[in-house]
Amino acid sequence: MKWSWKIGKLAGIEVRVHATFFLLVTWVAWGNYATQGSVQAALAGVTFIALLFGIVVLHELGHALTARRFGVATRDITLLPIGGVARLERMPDNPRHELAVAVAGPGVNVVLAAGLAIAGLLLGTDIRPSASTENLVAQLLWINVALATFNMLPAFPLDGGRALRALLAMRMPDVRATEVAARLGQALAVVLGIAGLFGNVVLLLIAVFIWMGARAEAHAAQLKDAMSGLSAGQAAVRELHVLSPDDRASTAVEYALHGFQRDFPVLEHGRVAGVLSHRALLSALSEDGRDFRIGTLMEPHPTTVPSSMGLSKALEALQEAPCRCVLVVDSDELVGMLTIDAVGELIAVREAVRKHEGPFVSAMARRAAARTEH
Numbered sequence: 001m002k003w004s005w006k007i008g009k010l011a012g013i014e015v016r017v018h019a020t021f022f023l024l025v026t027w028v029a030w031g032n033y034a035t036q037g038s039v040q041a042a043l044a045g046v047t048f049i050a051l052l053f054g055i056v057v058l059h060e061l062g063h064a065l066t067a068r069r070f071g072v073a074t075r076d077i078t079l080l081p082i083g084g085v086a087r088l089e090r091m092p093d094n095p096r097h098e099l100a101v102a103v104a105g106p107g108v109n110v111v112l113a114a115g116l117a118i119a120g121l122l123l124g125t126d127i128r129p130s131a132s133t134e135n136l137v138a139q140l141l142w143i144n145v146a147l148a149t150f151n152m153l154p155a156f157p158l159d160g161g162r163a164l165r166a167l168l169a170m171r172m173p174d175v176r177a178t179e180v181a182a183r184l185g186q187a188l189a190v191v192l193g194i195a196g197l198f199g200n201v202v203l204l205l206i207a208v209f210i211w212m213g214a215r216a217e218a219h220a221a222q223l224k225d226a227m228s229g230l231s232a233g234q235a236a237v238r239e240l241h242v243l244s245p246d247d248r249a250s251t252a253v254e255y256a257l258h259g260f261q262r263d264f265p266v267l268e269h270g271r272v273a274g275v276l277s278h279r280a281l282l283s284a285l286s287e288d289g290r291d292f293r294i295g296t297l298m299e300p301h302p303t304t305v306p307s308s309m310g311l312s313k314a315l316e317a318l319q320e321a322p323c324r325c326v327l328v329v330d331s332d333e334l335v336g337m338l339t340i341d342a343v344g345e346l347i348a349v350r351e352a353v354r355k356h357e358g359p360f361v362s363a364m365a366r367r368a369a370a371r372t373e374h
């Protein structure tokens with residue numbers, strides 16, 4: 001996440017703090033100082049925030065370590081003023097695993113609350129919600145109860161919404177389950193937002209966070225659904241200009257100026273030898289390199305995927321490819337090239353056909369279908 005700093009590692013997972021988190025700490029410290037007039041009060045406020053976020057880190061670790069059991073790694077855990085985010089590499093495909101990962105976070109809070117309740121009883125301290133604010137055990141106990149309850153609200157992307165989605169996905173298609181969970185999330189966001197309008201800024205922020213999160217999840221599910229059943233070969237652009245290592249940069253310039261192609265596969269004896277990226281071509285031209293050999297300008301180890309690879313997997317490779325293009329091959333022979341534009345176009349056309357938007361789109365769809373059925 002941008003604007004965040006690493007503060008340490010737990011169980012091999014990086015823990016980061018977002019810049020805006022320091023605003024919260026400053027705000028609490030200043031607020032305590034202003035109302036109680038002492039540095040101790042300010043420090044007590046900061047200590048309390050630190051404990052609170054220690055609990056949030058444990059909650060996120062609950063998710064991360066459960067995911068690890070199902071073979072899913074966690075990129076990092078980031079602390080934000082409104083809570084923590086564990087960035088899992090992906091969600092487990094099995095709904096039962098997804099359910100376990102979702103409830104593991106609030107589960108940690110339940111265990112902590114139970115532990116604090118036992119500690120309070122053993123110490124003979126008052127652990128009722130009405131206990132004084134000086135009573136740290138009671139404070140932390142009820143914070144854990146609140147965190148478990150809030151996170152289990154059935155609002156996507158909160159843990160409760162994710163658990164609900166997993167339960168639905170055991171009974172209906174994946175994309176439909178996400179849609180239902182996302183709609184519920186947005187409905188709850190509206191309720192929270194209206195409540196927040198009556199003076200609770202934090203609630204308003206949480207409502208916005210849930211609304212946007214639910215929309216993003218629904219969108220990602222639709223995209224995944226649109227790509228399902230498609231292979232890299234079906235989405236690849238096949239009408240391509242290709243270059244040979246002995247060609248000159250001026251040849252690529254001709255192609256680039258009179259067509260839409262930005263990156264060019266380079267073939268030698270019919271085999272992929274490299275790719276000439278748009279960026280490499282431009283930087284050669286800035287050095288007056290119209291006569292440069294393509295062989296010296298090309299990237300000799302381009303990202304390639306087999307044409308049978310699923311499109312969503314190929315898209316992951318595309319997002320990490322340095323030239324923003326991936327060569328699609330069939331046992332070392334070039335089949336075509338995959339670009340973000342080509343995938344976007346194919347998905348847009350497929351979606352439009354599903355919605356039956358008229359003769360013009362159908363004609364476009366037939367063209368796209370012809371492309372996919374090569």
Ligand SMILES: [Zn+2]
Pocket residue numbers: 059060063105106151159
């Ligand atoms: Zn959680």
